[in-house]
């Protein structure tokens with residue numbers, strides 16, 4: 001598994017080749033855990049680090065797939081946003097999809113990681129691994145981003161993609177509409193993040209972006225509504 005120091009105290013774990021799926025370690029907190037198949041490699045990579053907690057940007061299968069495994073293995077607590085808590089605790093991830101009867105819902109349930117209790121719900125202003133939590137609902141109801149103002153590092157989960165995880169095409173895009181609970185709400189969350197003017201943006205999918213202007217211009221170009 002490729003690991004990359006993105007900024008002081010921020011390590012990106014590239015869970016698959018081509019930067020298609022990422023998790024991060026911020027301070028002593030793991031953010032996201034990738035899919036179930038990443039579990040063994042993730043445990044090996046984390047065994048060299050000090051990990052005291054695990055937070056989720058959101059509870060899609062490609063972010064929570066190995067969360068139960070990691071929390072059990074290291075005996076650490078799991079944290080997520082209120083809107084995704086029921087999905088995490090029940091293991092029923094279809095409830096945070098736009099259509100719980102879709103093909104995606106069936107795929108999602110076959111790929112989902114096991115249910116796991118949430119020790120703490122995170123919300124605006126909470127501190128995690130030296131970062132501040134920002135609620136960014138839309139892609140899922142309880143989606144979270146993590147922001148460190150001192151050096152303007154932003155971890156935004158799937159508010160935007162920097163690489164399409166299916167086609168592997170590189171570039172800023174909105175996340176798949178078919179997997180986004182409320183696309184208009186997600187766009188509003190993206191606008192709030194653009195206003196922060198981040199120097200480094202870390203994505204669930206794709207390599208980090210160190211171009212604040214391109215980030216802002218992409219979000220400003222999105223249609224209203």
Ligand SMILES: [Zn+2]
Nearest residue numbers: 060062158204
């Ligand atoms: Zn994702």
